Amino acid sequence: MDKFLITGATGNVGLSTMRYLLEQKDADFEVVGAVRDVEAARKMEGLEQAQLVNFEFDEPSTHAEALNGVTKLLLIRPNQVSDVSKHIFPFLNEVEKSGVKHIVFVSIVGAERNRVFANHRIETHLKKMGIPHTIVRPSLYMQNLVTLHGQEIRKNSHLYIPAGAGMVNYIDARDVARVVVELLTKPGHEGKEYEITGQEPMDFYKIAALFTTELGREIKYARPLTIKFIRQKMLEKKQMPFIVTLSLLYGAARNGKMGHTSSVFKELTGSEPRQLVDFIHENRKVWKK
Numbered sequence: 001m002d003k004f005l006i007t008g009a010t011g012n013v014g015l016s017t018m019r020y021l022l023e024q025k026d027a028d029f030e031v032v033g034a035v036r037d038v039e040a041a042r043k044m045e046g047l048e049q050a051q052l053v054n055f056e057f058d059e060p061s062t063h064a065e066a067l068n069g070v071t072k073l074l075l076i077r078p079n080q081v082s083d084v085s086k087h088i089f090p091f092l093n094e095v096e097k098s099g100v101k102h103i104v105f106v107s108i109v110g111a112e113r114n115r116v117f118a119n120h121r122i123e124t125h126l127k128k129m130g131i132p133h134t135i136v137r138p139s140l141y142m143q144n145l146v147t148l149h150g151q152e153i154r155k156n157s158h159l160y161i162p163a164g165a166g167m168v169n170y171i172d173a174r175d176v177a178r179v180v181v182e183l184l185t186k187p188g189h190e191g192k193e194y195e196i197t198g199q200e201p202m203d204f205y206k207i208a209a210l211f212t213t214e215l216g217r218e219i220k221y222a223r224p225l226t227i228k229f230i231r232q233k234m235l236e237k238k239q240m241p242f243i244v245t246l247s248l249l250y251g252a253a254r255n256g257k258m259g260h261t262s263s264v265f266k267e268l269t270g271s272e273p274r275q276l277v278d279f280i281h282e283n284r285k286v287w288k289k
């Protein structure tokens with residue numbers, strides 16, 4: 001019987017992956033969530049009865065127990081970890097010595113061609129390892145509009161994003177998890193790389209208009225220049241790797257690299273990915289004044 005280890009099990013994709021896997025009746029696999037704080041994780045909806053193990057990428061003493069008996073690994077790099085050779089590769093060295101036979105890695109759209117992305121370095125490292133793996137490259141997560149931009153939308157009624165007139169095709173992190181579940185539970189995905197997006201590319205003028213309609217007050221697209229965006233985020237005391245990554249991602253959108261639609265979600269799951277308009281409706285309380 002397979003045993004899955006889910007890293008990032010309390011985050012956007014990992015938590016939904018845990019929930020979807022644990023929902024499956026008569027499952028012929030075991031699921032373990034790798035978490036930094038077992039007690040806190042246990043209070044999260046869906047994890048109350050889950051098998052959880054204490055795990056920190058940068059704490060080697062937690063690795064062996066977390067990997068005990070594991071055959072498949074979901075690897076998620078936490079956003080704040082940018083020096084992957086120091087914080088992720090030592091864990092991957094342990095994975096190589098373990099019984100893991102398949103790694104599913106959640107990377108990001110464009111990581112294959114963008115050497116400065118931390119996820120690019122993980123992709124390259126995985127290719128050098130002897131373990132079969134699958135790389136998923138999702139487009140931007142709808143959840144960013146809550147976590148990264150929620151406060152400015154609520155307080156300032158604007159989207160402060162340096163993407164010019166470029167398009168993005170947001171995907172719901174829960175849909176990324178649905179794809180991950182397919183990759184972990186169905187055979188034949190080893191050695192594959194999948195890009196996944198939402199259903200419809202939109203520029204931020206259109207996205208602002210969706211917010212305006214849902215919230216009943218005007219939400220503007222502020223469209224700052226990248227340099228102004230960087231200065232603003234520095235004033236907000238955000239970490240430099242985070243500011244650089246966001247600037248690169250929105251720069252890619254501005255240069256027309258984020259506006260495509262992939263059919264992979266439908267091919268793998270048989271259904272359409274969630275729509276942004278529905279996500280905004282579902283989470284409307286976050287942005288209400």
Ligand SMILES: NC(=O)c1ccc[n+]([C@@H]2O[C@H](COP(=O)([O-])OP(=O)(O)OC[C@H]3O[C@@H](n4cnc5c(N)ncnc54)[C@H](OP(=O)(O)O)[C@@H]3O)[C@@H](O)[C@H]2O)c1
Pocket residue numbers: 007008009010011012013014035036037055056057058076077078079106107108109119137138139140141142144173
């Ligand atoms: N946001 C986007 O638009 C987007 C799009 C495509 C791909 N991605 C990629 O998705 C990844 C992030 O995934 P996510 O959004 O699902 O994660 P997330 O919501 O940011 O959560 C991060 C997870 O990692 C855990 N974590 C943090 N530091 C850790 C450490 N030192 N050791 C072990 N676990 C640790 C956190 O646990 P705690 O609960 O203990 O903090 C949490 O479970 C990044 O690699 C990013 O590049 C993001």
